[in-house]
Amino acid sequence: MINLDNVSKTFNRTWESVSQGWNHLVHRASNALTLFHSKEDDNSPAGVTRWGLLSADIFDDNDKVVVTLEAPGMVENDFDISIIENVLYIKGEKHFEREESKGDYTVKERAYGHFERVLPLGYEVDPDSARASYKNGVLRIEVNKSEKHKRRQIQVS
Numbered sequence: 001m002i003n004l005d006n007v008s009k010t011f012n013r014t015w016e017s018v019s020q021g022w023n024h025l026v027h028r029a030s031n032a033l034t035l036f037h038s039k040e041d042d043n044s045p046a047g048v049t050r051w052g053l054l055s056a057d058i059f060d061d062n063d064k065v066v067v068t069l070e071a072p073g074m075v076e077n078d079f080d081i082s083i084i085e086n087v088l089y090i091k092g093e094k095h096f097e098r099e100e101s102k103g104d105y106t107v108k109e110r111a112y113g114h115f116e117r118v119l120p121l122g123y124e125v126d127p128d129s130a131r132a133s134y135k136n137g138v139l140r141i142e143v144n145k146s147e148k149h150k151r152r153q154i155q156v157s
Helices: 004-029
Strands: 033-037 049-053 056-060 064-070 079-084 087-102 105-120 131-135 138-144
Touching (some): 056 105, 079 131, 079 138, 087 138
Antiparallel strands (some): 033 049, 056 064, 064 138, 079 087, 087 105, 131 138
């Protein structure tokens, strides 16, 4: 005979496990997830938001911090980049559209929306030294560290 109390306890343990797994996934992926806000002229309902991945890497080079952000289908003018209190803010508008027809089928792909990534740089940096480039779908930003955060080479005598 099925005991309702045992079923309830088993369900609660299962739900707790799923909840903990979901929270762990969200925490681990939250730095790569980017919220896209649809535009009014997009064909989706007004105010619709979607999540997407804009993978970023932050690299500590001796004298500078280098950030790369995967953002395919964009052009240089699509980005608005700023550094405020050692935090990098990358805003932009993604608008990608592709249509391909072969034989009896047609493939249409579209991605539209505004996004923002906020990346703490981990060092005190000089915002005036920042340089950005965009090539092959990758945005690259380099910014010099402040003098006190640059690595020093120490010679052993």
